[in-house]
Amino acid sequence: MSEAEIGLIGLGTMGANLALNIAEKGHKVAVWNRTASRMKSFQADAGELADNIVACATPEELVAAIRPPRPVILMVPAGDPVDQQIEALRPLFEKGDIIVDGGNANFHDTERRVKELAASGIQLVGMGVSGGEEGARHGPSIMVGADKGAWLRIENILTDIAAKYEGEPCAAWLGTGGAGHFVKTIHNGIEYADMQMIAEIYGILRDGPGLSAGDIGAIFARWNDGRLNSYLIEITAEVLATPDGDNGVPLVDVIQDKAGQKGTGRWSVIEAAMLGVPATCIEAAVAARGLSALKKEREYASRRYPQTPRPPSATSVADLVAELESALLAGKIAAYAQGFAVMQAASAEHGWELPMATIARIWRAGCIIRSQLLDSIAKAYDAKPKTTNLMVAPAFVDMMTALHPALRITVGRAALQGLPTPALSAALAYFDGYRQPRGTANLIQGQRDFFGAHGFEKVGSRGKKHGEWKTAK
């Protein structure tokens, strides 16, 4: 009876695809889904992979079907459903069994669950999975936080089902507890910034020279063959080229400009703020989604502040496109630098020792932010694992030196034309702020001391000082 190597609960799109991926790689997987009708349709779709699938009618049957110590992947919605499923499995599990949460969990929940299960000897693995449906079916990027022993029990299955980058599996153990889900959260934060910057560039091309979706799509397709090569640029080109099935107009032109969000971007921003690490590109992207949702308010405000005619751009479209390509790459580097800086700070804070080069490596294939840039990031961290910030890694200094003038011109021109570029502007301000040896916080310190006697350090001397401020009238 105990013939399966692993179990999986939750046959929604991601769960079903992951189960088929596991079966296809030759691992016997026991599956169970709460609704029986979904079990049936899943079995019907499994085709010849059914030989490696043990369909179970109850959680008890599922647990009995797996060879101990039993790993069971939960692919249920993040939040309460995970806690409920853990509660349901707890009495069926024995010491050493392993619950693998494959959803987009908040890492604080993962840490809590690890602690709650500790006394029972049941292991909780927090597994970040990126790559959408396609990735789950044919090779996602897998970010694991776990006790090392639990990782070793499932390592061969996870590396088999993961995406491969030049033969190297994009799955890794990143640390204990919530480390994997934390890294997945930051992955999504970077994903938000990446997508927002792409959307801003699209906006400049659409509302500046007035290019059509098709024309902009062709530009993105061309960029995908160069330095910007990445999954998000590739799919942007495809999204822009797709006609509406109803009337043939570009589909993107008839999609409401209101973006949804499920929470991981916001969590990235919250964690960055709690750690005191600037993640302004991610913040701007999250805020831009929030602003996008205020459709009615924006429409009202647009009537209060009608657009003044935009000054035409002095550059040719060809020059503009070249400039935007560099600006987007510069913005992207700043966003990635911020995401990695947040992970470095979190690693120190939570004692995870997150391996930065490994994270960059397992993001090179399978996940949503996979891109050519990640290979350069992996190399930078390989060369100097303790790199403080990517923007000061030698290869990135060369890149940013060459690219930042284009980002500056792009942001400046967009501002003059009334085109919002929150994430690209944040990237530029971050770059300028980060390389400024003497900033303006001296004045903030003066203000703080003035109204609250908070004290300040004086240049060239140690210890807290106070100023003899004139009283404000």
Ligand code: 6PG
């Ligand atoms: C991934 C994606 C995936 C999901 C996002 C979407 O890495 O495969 O990031 O996790 O598509 O959670 O998030 P929003 O709904 O918040 O955009």
